[in-house]
Amino acid sequence: MAHWMNLGQQFKVNAKRHADKPALKDQGRSFTYAETNRRVNRLAHGLMGLGLFKGDKVAVFMDNCIEIIELYLATAKTGIIIVPINFRLVGPEVEYIVNNADAKAMVVQDQFTGVIDPIKTNLANIPAHHYVVVGEEADGYNAYETFIAGNPDDEPDAAVAPADTWILMYTSGTTGKPKGVIRSHESHIAFYLINGLDMGFNDHDYCLNVMPLCHINSTFYTFLFLYLGGSVYVHPALAFRAPEVLRIVEAERITFISLIPTHYNLILNVDEKDRRRDVGSIRKLLCSSAPVRRKMKREIIDFFPNAELYEGYGSTEAGSVTVLKPEDQMTKTGSIGRELLGTDFIKILDDRGNAVPTGEVGEIYSCGPTLFDEYYKLPEKTAASFKGDWFSAGDMGMRDENGYYYIVDRKDNMIITGGENVYPSEVEEAVGSHECVFDCACIGLPDEKWGEKIVAVVTLKEGIDGSSVSEADIQACCRERLAGYKRPKEVIFIKNDEMPRTTTGKILHRKLKDRYENSN
Known part of the structure; x- marks a missing residue:
């Protein structure tokens, strides 16, 4: 039976079609x-x-x-x-x-x-x-x-075969333990073909890979170009420096980059010498992982004069769901765009599984060709994330009268810091392991550099003198248990009766977030 070739199979063909063309390049090497x-x-x-x-x-x-x-x-x-x-x-x-x-x-x-x-x-x-x-x-x-x-x-x-598993990619879970997301070859093939056509990519494009290749974004937006026969310049994610990225763009004549708002913020704040770099080769830009403010969009568009700016929405599980196109960037600020070409796979449902009216908020469900298969060894988690064939990443959103979608809130209070997804429960477990901590809630507050910074709001055990426990003590406790990007950037100590809770004792993260957002 005929079927689309996966990345490895297509690469074999491209090795014949583009034998002497550069496929991969880094600072010191180049391979055809x-x-x-x-x-x-x-x-x-x-x-x-x-x-x-x-x-x-x-x-x-x-x-x-x-x-x-x-x-x-x-x-x-x-x-x-x-x-x-x-x-x-x-x-x-x-x-x-x-x-x-x-x-x-x-x-x-x-x-x-x-x-x-x-x-x-x-x-x-x-x-x-x-x-x-x-x-x-x-x-x-x-x-x-x-x-x-x-x-x-x-x-x-x-x-x-296309339906065979290719990637088992782990994503943080609300329980604090990461979940293995089973992704097939065909889910990636669908992305390459749909986005290649919808965003107008071709075998003349040259992608600068900066986003981590352990994330779904890079397995989509880097390998798309190898599938189509383009070229990829590989740059370490840990070594991201805005001046160096701009130097590479100029020297290599890069045509596409996928970045997060934190990256763009760093680029927009380079000194005058680096602002004079020739970035005219960039014809398309993607911004994902977090919303982009209108002011920043305007600055990005001005900085890259020949580029079209796209914003994408998706998840490790759902893959690519929507895209906000260049012509809508300034008129639909805050929107995650509309369905990708050839798809009509989004529903916004209430808690009973009924579709909500236009303009009202519900949970976003998708069922597209880039969807994952299931969670590895977690049939109950898989079942809980689906309504029939429709998957939800837990995002709350709405659809306007023109068919554009908007994220209103993250159902599970997920924090996005520097493009990384962090669930409060995992951080709270680490903070709570300190012997003096009675309770803890972690929230994300706006941050110019990281998009959101993780803030731990802590109450101490009865009888513990607040002066005997410092922010440094909490940070040291987290350092042994959490990756750097998951650790709180700030610790706030409050009294137990100041912690907002439901009648069943559950902490109200949203009230805490509102309290400290309004106080900043």
Whole structure:
């Protein structure tokens, strides 16, 4: 039966169609399509040489680099499932994901071996010789280049179907434990084709990859260009510096970047020398993960004079749901746009599952071709997130009379800080582990740099003198348990009777948020 080719299969074709064209480039290297395809095939044979085959999982703990893209491509060709882990996580967080995913091998970037080494003995399913390191050699790891060298560079013999799982991507959950999101090849193929057409991309485009490749955004908006036959410049997410990004845009003649509002804010505040960089090659920009204020939109449009600005809405589970197009940026400020081309898969429902009238608020449900399959090992969580075939990420929104959608609130009080999704319950658990803390609520407050900053509102146990517990004490407690982006940027101490609660004792996060937003 004929079907669309996945990324790995299409890359094989592109290696013939665009053999001598640059596919991947970084600060010191450049590989053509033909060269990349040979490296990917050697990597695929190396993974299979470890005894990994279709359906087995390989975890990757890496910042953006050419090698992580090669891993995505190799798994797409073999049917092996890739498990990308956020490189900002600390040891216990990584350990939970690797074990929950049943990963049988792991590829680690050299700068992160210090996170992995202490937990190796707890990673039950990974044999000692199944660790690979990218970069400097390290004891207990196979060196990446040695690992792929000498392997055949012919195409791996594997039957991979569109409906097969490609990515198991973990996202934070309201319980504090991340959930594994099962994503198929066909959900990504649908994105590449729909967005390629809807946003007007082609094989002449040159993408600068800045967003972390452990996030859904990059597996969409980076690999789209490799699917179409364009080029990708890979830049480490941890090394984001606005002047350097602008230098790359000018030197490489980049045509597309996907960024979050925090990135744009940094770019808009560079000094005069960097403002004079020639960024005229940029023809399209994407902003996602958080709303963009009208003033910033105007500044972005002025800074990139030849670019069209798009905003996208979606989630790890739903994939891509809506897009706000360039012509609507100034007239529909605050909107997440309308359905993507070829789709009509959005409902706004009340608590009983009934559609709400235009202009009224309800929960946003979607059912599009980029939707995930299910949560890994969590059938009850999967069922609770769906009404029939319709999925909700928990966002509350409305639809106006012209068919444009708006996010009104996040049902579970999720905080978006620097483009990262953080659920208060996870932070509250860490803060609450301090021996003096009685209760805690974490909220997101507006922040110029991060979009939202995490603020912990803390009450102390009876008899504890407030002067004996400091913000630094709470921060130190969190440092051992949470990745840096999840830690509170501010701690506010209040009395127990000042904590707003329901009659059943549940803390009212919204009232706290309103209180401190209004006091700033």
